[in-house]
Amino acid sequence: MDRFEAMAVFVKVAESDSLSAAARGLGLSLTSVSRQITALEQRLGTQLVVRTTRRLALTEEGRLYHAQARRILAEVEEAEQALAAQQAEPAGRLHVGAPTLIGRLRLAPLLPEILGRHPRLDVDLTLTDRPVNLVEDGIDVAIRIGRQPDSSLIARRLGTLRMQVCAAPGYLARRGAPATPADLAGHDCLVFAEAPGAASWPFQMPEGRVMVPVSSRIRANSLDAVVAAALGGAGLVRAPSWQLADAVAAGRLVPVLTGYERPSTPVQALFLPNRLLSPKIRLFVDFLAERWGGGEFGPGTGPAA
Known part of the structure; x- marks a missing residue:
């Protein structure tokens, strides 16, 4: 068995819907592809592919081997390309x-x-x-x-x-600006988070980095969404300074708690x-x-x- 060829066949099978689709893509017979996979599994001493009459699926070992085999094949391809083009x-x-x-x-x-x-x-x-x-x-x-x-x-x-905390002028006129991170407990905060749960923002205090709990009036898994809500006056948002820069320059958002910002x-x-x-x-x-x-x-x- 040619180990490199068998590896290439397996990667093609793993990325196809069926053995027959892989065989067509490789220009090989279905029998040849099936034989290569079987020989590879025997060499590795584990099942890589679960075959059914309609489709195939990778085992846990097959998924791990696919990731490594794909990387190895990519490196070999790059080495050949680098030599052919002399890295030009x-x-x-x-x-x-x-x-x-x-x-x-x-x-x-x-x-x-x-x-x-x-x-x-x-x-x-x-x-x-x-x-x-x-x-x-x-x-x-x-x-x-x-x-x-x-x-x-x-x-x-x-x-x-660099992260900044900002709010719209209208919101600050209604609720006032927080003077310290502790004041956030009395404010509406717009939180970017991937999952639900208690929210907190990091700040730089004299004793070092401190996580301050905040109330999430709006929570979203998109920074665009919470920044848009802040522009509408819904509350305070913490976001990258470059994302807020145009709105700050135009006066549509006002930075607060600047003395407590974390290092970049x-x-x-x-x-x-x-x-x-x-x-x-x-x-x-x-x-x-x-x-x-x-x-x-x-x-x-x-x-x-």
């Missing part, structure tokens, strides 16, 4: 993961520029606010906010993000150590570092001002 022109598909807001407003508008420069490069962009696993999710480069506990990843700083948080590109020499990853991260400038995200960061 990055090529292939780059899988990028990013937080929803930064991805939509700061990253996506830059993609036409880099793709125009490099016509052999393709990008798959996944926007999600949940942490991603680079191996299991098949992500080449992940854009993340905050310091990362996973020291096994390579991190490159791209910029910083790093925005980083993360990638696996064994992908460090990948031309397309290096090119993409260098491009973002150049365009974002390494400083605080603001309304002039990139073309999506």
